[in-house]
Amino acid sequence: MFLRRSITAVTAATAICAVTAPVASAAGSAPRASGTSLAGPANPAAAPGTSISVTSRSAASDAAASGKKTPKALYGKADPKYDGVWRQSMALLALDAAGAEPARAAVDWLTSQQCDDGSFTAYRAEPGAACDEKTPGDTNATGAAVQALAAVGSQDATVRKALAWLRSVQNKDGGWSYNPGGPSDANSVSVVVGALSAAGKAPEKVTKDGKSPYDALTSLQLGCDAKAAERGAFAYQPDKDGKLAANDDATAAAVLAGTGSGLLPERKPDRPVEPLKCGKGDGGKPLARDEAADAGAAHLTSVLEKNGDHLLAVTPGAKGTPDYANTADAVIALAAAGHRAEARKPLNWLAEKLDSWDKAESDPAAVAGVMLAVHATGGDASTLKGTKLLDRLVATGPEPARMPDEKATGGMTKKEGGGSDVLRWSLLGAGLAAGVGVGFLISARRKRQGL
Missing domain, CATH: 1.20.5 (Single alpha-helices involved in coiled-coils or other helix-helix interfaces)
Structure with a gap:
C-alpha cells in the first residue's frame, strides 16, 4: 500500500531517477498501492509533503490504446506497466487475509517478475529478458512482492534473493528510497520494514553504518518544536531546505512501520491513543520507535476526526476530496498499533462510501487495500458490511485454487508447495x-x- 504515482510523473521520474527524489507510489490503476497511496511527491517538481495519486489518464485507456492484452495470470485488466507487481502482490496478500489459496499461475507470474539481482520492478513485459536501466529494480515493488510471497509460502529462495538486494541498497541513514541512491522516504522505509517482518527478520537489526530503518523514520517525524496540530506527524522526505512537512500518507506508512508490521499485521490488545506529550525544553530529539508510532497514530486519529473519519486528497484537481486509499492505509496502521477502536471509525466510513469510489468495483489493488483494512481490524476480509470484497477481487484475475472453507484444487500450499x-x-x-x-x-x- 502506500505506493501510488501518476503515469506522467512515473515517466518523468524514470528518466531522472538517479538525480531526483524518488516517487512514493506505484502508479496506474491502483497503486498508490494499498489501495495504495504511497505518499510523497510523485512528481519531482511537486511541493514536498504532497502526494500524487490521481493519474492523468487511466491505465485502462493506455491498454486499450496500445491494443495489448494483460497477462492471464495477472489481476486487473488495466495496463500493468506501472503497477503490475504491486497490484499482484496486493491481490495475493488480500487472498491470504481472506483465507483463500491463490492459483499457482498467479504466484508463478509474480516470481517470474524477479530480476537476476533479486529486485523487482513495476512490470517486466518480457520476464526472460535481462533487467536494465529501462527496467530498474525499485524498493517498493520488491518489498511488496516479498510480503506477498512470504504470505503464500514455498517461495523461500525468491524471498531470500529479494531481501539480499534490499540490504544491498539500504542508505547510510538506515532507510530506503524508491529508487536506490535517492534520499530515504517514509513510504519506502515502511514497505521494506514490512518485507523484513513478513520474512521473519527483525527490522531493527538490519542496519547500515550503525543506523536502523527506525533511525531513518524518526528523523522524518515532526516533534514538539512543530505546530501543535502537526506534532507526531511524519513527512515523506525533507524538502530541499531540510524542512519537514506533515503528510498523512507518510504518517500512516510510518506508524505501520513503527509497529514492526507489514500489510498483514498481528492483532494486538486494544489500547487508547496517547498524543505526543510536550513540555518545556522538549525539542528536536527523535523519539524511540514505539513512542514515535504512538505519536503518529495520535496525529492520524486527530486528522481523521477532523475530516469526518476519512483522509483528504492533496492531488491537484482533487484536493479536498476523499482519499479512499489513504483512508484504508490509516485503518491498517491504527489497527496494527493496537488502536482498533479508532481504526473502525474510518473503516465504517469506507463501508458507507465504498460505492462512491470508482476503483472499489474492479481495481484489484483498491479492493485488496480495503480487504486488508478489514482484516487488520479483526474482521472477515472477504466482506465489508454486505459488500462481497473477495468476489470482486476474484473477478479481476485467476480463480483461486481454494476459496475459504473449500477443498484445495491444486494451487500453492504453504508447506508442500x-x-x-x-x-x-x-x-x-x-x-x-x-x-x-x-x-x-x-x-x-x-x-x-x-x-
Missing part, C-alpha cells in the same frame, strides 16, 4: 495405511488358524 506434493504424500499415506490393515488381517487369520 503444490497440489502434486499433497497428492503424492496422500497416496503414500494411503498405501501405508492399506499395508498396515492387510498386516492385521493376516495376523488375525493366522491366530484363528492356530499358526
Whole structure:
C-alpha cells in the first residue's frame, strides 16, 4: 500500500531517477498501492509533503490504446506497466487475509517478475529478458512482492534473493528510497520494514553504518518544536531546505512501520491513543520507535476526526476530496498499533462510501487495500458490511485454487508447495495405511488358524 504515482510523473521520474527524489507510489490503476497511496511527491517538481495519486489518464485507456492484452495470470485488466507487481502482490496478500489459496499461475507470474539481482520492478513485459536501466529494480515493488510471497509460502529462495538486494541498497541513514541512491522516504522505509517482518527478520537489526530503518523514520517525524496540530506527524522526505512537512500518507506508512508490521499485521490488545506529550525544553530529539508510532497514530486519529473519519486528497484537481486509499492505509496502521477502536471509525466510513469510489468495483489493488483494512481490524476480509470484497477481487484475475472453507484444487500450499506434493504424500499415506490393515488381517487369520 502506500505506493501510488501518476503515469506522467512515473515517466518523468524514470528518466531522472538517479538525480531526483524518488516517487512514493506505484502508479496506474491502483497503486498508490494499498489501495495504495504511497505518499510523497510523485512528481519531482511537486511541493514536498504532497502526494500524487490521481493519474492523468487511466491505465485502462493506455491498454486499450496500445491494443495489448494483460497477462492471464495477472489481476486487473488495466495496463500493468506501472503497477503490475504491486497490484499482484496486493491481490495475493488480500487472498491470504481472506483465507483463500491463490492459483499457482498467479504466484508463478509474480516470481517470474524477479530480476537476476533479486529486485523487482513495476512490470517486466518480457520476464526472460535481462533487467536494465529501462527496467530498474525499485524498493517498493520488491518489498511488496516479498510480503506477498512470504504470505503464500514455498517461495523461500525468491524471498531470500529479494531481501539480499534490499540490504544491498539500504542508505547510510538506515532507510530506503524508491529508487536506490535517492534520499530515504517514509513510504519506502515502511514497505521494506514490512518485507523484513513478513520474512521473519527483525527490522531493527538490519542496519547500515550503525543506523536502523527506525533511525531513518524518526528523523522524518515532526516533534514538539512543530505546530501543535502537526506534532507526531511524519513527512515523506525533507524538502530541499531540510524542512519537514506533515503528510498523512507518510504518517500512516510510518506508524505501520513503527509497529514492526507489514500489510498483514498481528492483532494486538486494544489500547487508547496517547498524543505526543510536550513540555518545556522538549525539542528536536527523535523519539524511540514505539513512542514515535504512538505519536503518529495520535496525529492520524486527530486528522481523521477532523475530516469526518476519512483522509483528504492533496492531488491537484482533487484536493479536498476523499482519499479512499489513504483512508484504508490509516485503518491498517491504527489497527496494527493496537488502536482498533479508532481504526473502525474510518473503516465504517469506507463501508458507507465504498460505492462512491470508482476503483472499489474492479481495481484489484483498491479492493485488496480495503480487504486488508478489514482484516487488520479483526474482521472477515472477504466482506465489508454486505459488500462481497473477495468476489470482486476474484473477478479481476485467476480463480483461486481454494476459496475459504473449500477443498484445495491444486494451487500453492504453504508447506508442500503444490497440489502434486499433497497428492503424492496422500497416496503414500494411503498405501501405508492399506499395508498396515492387510498386516492385521493376516495376523488375525493366522491366530484363528492356530499358526
